[in-house]
Amino acid sequence: DILEERRSILEPAGALALAGAEAYCNYYGLKDENVVAITSGVNINFDRLRLISKFADVGRNREAVLATCMPEEPESFKRFCKQKISVLVCRVAHQMKSELEALIEKMRSAKLHTVNLTDNDLVKDHKRHLTASRSNLHNELLCRFTFPEKAGSLSKTIDAFSPRWNISLIHYRAQLAYKLQDEFDEFQGCACRLGYKYVVNQMMLSSL
Numbered sequence: 001d002i003l004e005e006r007r008s009i010l011e012p013a014g015a016l017a018l019a020g021a022e023a024y025c026n027y028y029g030l031k032d033e034n035v036v037a038i039t040s041g042v043n044i045n046f047d048r049l050r051l052i053s054k055f056a057d058v059g060r061n062r063e064a065v066l067a068t069c070m071p072e073e074p075e076s077f078k079r080f081c082k083q084k085i086s087v088l089v090c091r092v093a094h095q096m097k098s099e100l101e102a103l104i105e106k107m108r109s110a111k112l113h114t115v116n117l118t119d120n121d122l123v124k125d126h127k128r129h130l131t132a133s134r135s136n137l138h139n140e141l142l143c144r145f146t147f148p149e150k151a152g153s154l155s156k157t158i159d160a161f162s163p164r165w166n167i168s169l170i171h172y173r174a175q176l177a178y179k180l181q182d183e184f185d186e187f188q189g190c191a192c193r194l195g196y197k198y199v200v201n202q203m204m205l206s207s208l
Helices: 002-006 012-028 046-059 076-081 097-109 121-125 153-159 184-194 202-206
Strands: 063-069 091-093 113-116 140-145 166-171 175-179 198-200
Touching: 076 153, 097 113, 140 184, 184 198
Parallel strands: none
Antiparallel strands: 063 091, 063 113, 140 175, 140 198, 166 175
16 A cells, blocks of 8 residues: 555565555544554565565455366366466456455366365465476476467467377466477477567576
8 A cells, every 4th residue: 555655665564564454444433543663664675575566466466376186088287277277277357356265266177176274374484385396307398478468369279280299397477388299390380380489498498
């Protein structure tokens, strides 16, 4: 609220005072009253600022953190991509609690076991940056695609490639890794027809 109204950034302790004042007013139904909250910004630094920006939308219920287990079967990832996702796997955009519950139920009905991890601070701080352990696939190809900022771009990318190729790693807005069965020429043709800018990791390409 302070950032949007005053263009200033508070340290966490100062923001807590303001949050407490707002909660107090809401609890007692106070309106048109003067309420004082002692705030400060002198202890803010880049480390704290990263923490604030990371948790702000989750704390205001504008984002949720979900963990979804996809079955190891063809096109399961394609079913996942039909959902409304801002950052893959860990962050889901939503506006209301009812919409979040409906999204979780939709995931589960598609055989995508989903757990709501929004209130887990450890997950919010660390788990969202972890994808998996080191891959031992000898024919894995790592590509970086530049997605246009419009709905459906991720699904369009998935649809452009053969279901024979397994997606072994994905970092939305950054990287896609496909497991190829010695079919790089066909893969490259699909990538070119897709029309998005992409870069192939040369070290992995030399190992194919």
